Amino acid sequence: MSRRLINQRPGRAGIIYLGALPFLLLLLLYAFASAARRAENPNDKLLPGAAALADAVRRVAFEPDKRTGQIVLWSDTAASLTRLALGLAAATTIAFVGGLANGIIPYVRAGLSPFVAVVSMVPPMAILPILFIVFGLGELSKVMLIIIGVAPCLLRDMQLRVEEMPGEQLIKAQTLGASSWQVITRVVAPQMLPRLLDSVRLQLGPAWLFLISAEAIAAEQGLGYRIFLVRRYLAMDVILPYVAWITFLAFLADFVLRRLNRRCFPWLYVSRA
């Protein structure tokens, strides 16, 4: 008798094939559609073929720009990653300190919690114009958008995680003579760090969203800026590699954070041997 569908599992090879299948299908679909369009119009810009894509990649990633002398892809990547890193670092710091204080000090929670709950409901994109007016069109407004977009979520998540901690641990620490400060720094904060990294991983998507939005509206370089710039010329041959590159960077950041978590916090991953 055959097993139920929910009990049938693919083998190791099966997992690799099945995982690769959607990517292959997408590539095939693109290749067919692109070939069909170019059969009708050899200069089609919407779905460029492999040769056109390779040519565009060579242009943006390996040849210096005639006007600026910089290699466009790398200068864009550096600008975007700097903004992203600054924004995420600031948001993470704010969230960690605020979330800990909110989660464990009743007076701070009473004062801050309702405010954070309301502020986190403000749509960040709606206040982007305000950021541009207040902070100008430079780097600061883009970093601020990432902070404002990401920090409230991170902070509330951190607060929830702190409140979830077994009360026994806090009591136990006090019976060992720990002060409030010591309970926070020796017991609560170290246990919250890996959780914080995990929620930063989940916020990478929104952080990229805010970054690209801000760059699309006002910037001189950056990955989002470039995509929206070349859109005017329907330059799909540049847009598609850029999107693939951004996706790769986001995936890489997620991967690095995951590995960092495992390496820095072994106690979370050990189990009884």
Add this chain to the structure above:
Amino acid sequence: MTQVSIRNLWKSYGDQVVLERINLEIAPRSFVALVGPSGCGKSTFLRMLLSQETPSKGEILVDGQPLAPEPTPERGVVFQRYSVFPNLTVLGNVALGLEVAGAPVLGRLFGAARRAAHERCREILAHVGLDGAHDKYPAQLSGGMQQRLAIAQTLIKQPKVLLLDEPFGALDPGIRADMHELTLRLFAETGMTVFMVTHDLREAFLLGTRVVSFDRTRSRGEEREVYGATITFDIPVHRSGAARQVAA
């Protein structure tokens, strides 16, 4: 040598009375086992001894002094679960009590102070039977070893009173017998006053020098809210040292 006096203690939540008229004089070197059905307030009583909750009426005196309004190192505790810190190694868990006392800002000791602290921790760990597990994290320990660690943590602060909240409730019977032996040995050596909440009557009489049972004296539906539980039995347990060894 710690004497504990509980004088006319009441605890209620809103209109619901949980405990009422609790009076106990606990002599030094007592091992008080607290028993009773679920919901009779024995854990609430223990939490009041810990200052995790405040009595609605009455007072608790330790050596004649009223309890501090929050947990302090003079009262150690071992819970059924979550007594140890998962982010610290076995050695780190025990050393924490010394580190927070020695370093108010960093909460960490360095150099000679750290070596001295670790030396004391190793002695205590050997004493509770956790040799060779110093660098393991709690998640790598069995339930029984985690409870041994929790006990070692409290011992390093040399508390006057040790509070045990069903500490062996989640352990296998064989392991539990080992823990009973350890508990009796430590009790005899340290002379702490111990309060232990347990569901297990056999355990209560095996370990306790005094077994105190809590229950509601009125159990009709409309009376349950108005009357709380109180002490229904208070039984001294007399046993010679030899008998204790055999029983353990």
